[in-house]
Amino acid sequence: MINKIKRRSFIETSAKGMAAVGLATGAQLTSAKVNTLQKLFIHHVYFWLKKPVTGEVKAKFEKALKELVTIETIIDYHLGVPAGTSRDVIDASYSYSLLVTFKNKEDQDIYQPHPKHQKFIADCQDLWEKVVVYDSVSI
Amino acid sequence: MINKIKRRSFIETSAKGMAAVGLATGAQLTSAKVNTLQKLFIHHVYFWLKKPVTGEVKAKFEKALKELVTIETIIDYHLGVPAGTSRDVIDASYSYSLLVTFKNKEDQDIYQPHPKHQKFIADCQDLWEKVVVYDSVSI
Numbered sequence: 626m627i628n629k630i631k632r633r634s635f636i637e638t639s640a641k642g643m644a645a646v647g648l649a650t651g652a653q654l655t656s657a658k659v660n661t662l663q664k665l666f667i668h669h670v671y672f673w674l675k676k677p678v679t680g681e682v683k684a685k686f687e688k689a690l691k692e693l694v695t696i697e698t699i700i701d702y703h704l705g706v707p708a709g710t711s712r713d714v715i716d717a718s719y720s721y722s723l724l725v726t727f728k729n730k731e732d733q734d735i736y737q738p739h740p741k742h743q744k745f746i747a748d749c750q751d752l753w754e755k756v757v758v759y760d761s762v763s764i
Numbered sequence: 765m766i767n768k769i770k771r772r773s774f775i776e777t778s779a780k781g782m783a784a785v786g787l788a789t790g791a792q793l794t795s796a797k798v799n800t801l802q803k804l805f806i807h808h809v810y811f812w813l814k815k816p817v818t819g820e821v822k823a824k825f826e827k828a829l830k831e832l833v834t835i836e837t838i839i840d841y842h843l844g845v846p847a848g849t850s851r852d853v854i855d856a857s858y859s860y861s862l863l864v865t866f867k868n869k870e871d872q873d874i875y876q877p878h879p880k881h882q883k884f885i886a887d888c889q890d891l892w893e894k895v896v897v898y899d900s901v902s903i
Contacts, residue, residue: 661800662842667863669808670853671898687903703801705900708869714809715897722900724806724863730847758854759810761844761861764826 663763665700666727668736673755674720686752690723693745698732699725720753730762802902804839805866807875812894813859825891829862832884837871838864859892869901 674682687704694702705722727733736742813821826843833841844861866872875881 660840662840662863662865665842666847667842667844667861669863669898690903701799701801703804703806703900704903705806706903708805708872708899708901710869710872710897710899712897714895715899717899719898721903722806722898724801724808724900726801730849733847733849756853758851759808759858759861760847760849760854760856761842761863762847764829764843764845764860 662726665763666729666733667759667761668725668727668733669759669761670723671716671719671757672721672723672753673718674752675754678720682752686721686749689745689749690721693723693741694725696736696739696741698727698735700728701726719757733760801865804902805868805872806898806900807864807866807872808898808900809862810855810858810896811860811862811892812857813891814893817859821891825860825888828884828888829860832862832880833864835875835878835880837866837874837878839867840865858896872899 672686674686690704694704703722703724705724707717707719707722709717711717725736727736811825813825829843833843842861842863844863846856846858846861848856850856864875866875
């Protein structure tokens with residue numbers, strides 16, 4: 626028990642970012658499922674690139690996305706493409722999906738004017754024909 | 765070091781779901797940021813409920829969402845509403861957002877016909893006027 630407490634203290638001290646979003650410590654990982662997303666600010670962006678989307682365009686855009694998600698206030702991210710699913714309700718017409726999570730709206734407000742975000746827009750805005758953003762906070 | 769190895773083994777054995785998605789063990793949490801989303805299958809659904817969205821409708825829908833996300837193959841989820849942000853590219857017209865993550869497409873394929881998912885659709889489909897789904901896999 627003392628070991629668990631010591632360990633917990635170590636984790637909370639050394640990984641403030643994860644502790645802040647409620648990630649379970651090792652001692653709590655006996656549960657099969659841990660909900661770490663629910664309290665976060667979810668920023669999901671879908672990009673429709675201008676056709677033709679050449680290999681060169683993909684390489685440039687993916688490199689830019691990977692640089693973008695190094696912005697400090699981002700907790701976690703997913704850089705995606707359509708999954709190949711197909712049903713009436715599914716929109717699989719987009720080229721790229723960018724999902725990023727923030728601790729709260731204030732951290733997202735730091736991301737928006739961040740030089741890396743502004744560079745991403747400046748470098749890539751000519752590549753896309755449409756962008757749709759959905760921001761969500763917990764119910 | 766032996767303690768770290770033992771602990772890691774314990775975590776990987778007792779929390780297969782989290783280990784499977786690459787969640788860092790306690791020993792690895794010295795890094796400020798851990799990317800756990802990137803390898804996952806992202807299923808993001810936006811619901812536009814029929815107006816007026818009364819308190820009674822909200823209560824019914826939120827209860828149904830909370831039951832839906834107990835489906836076993838879901839790794840993590842976010843039940844959301846528009847975050848109050850406003851820019852040209854932002855669509856804040858939806859009523860609810862449901863973000864769920866799966867280990868892979870196969871786990872999402874278990875979710876789709878799952879009795880709890882079918883019950884959710886049967887109980888709630890009269891509440892919405894539009895649903896848009898975006899499925900994404902890693903680049």
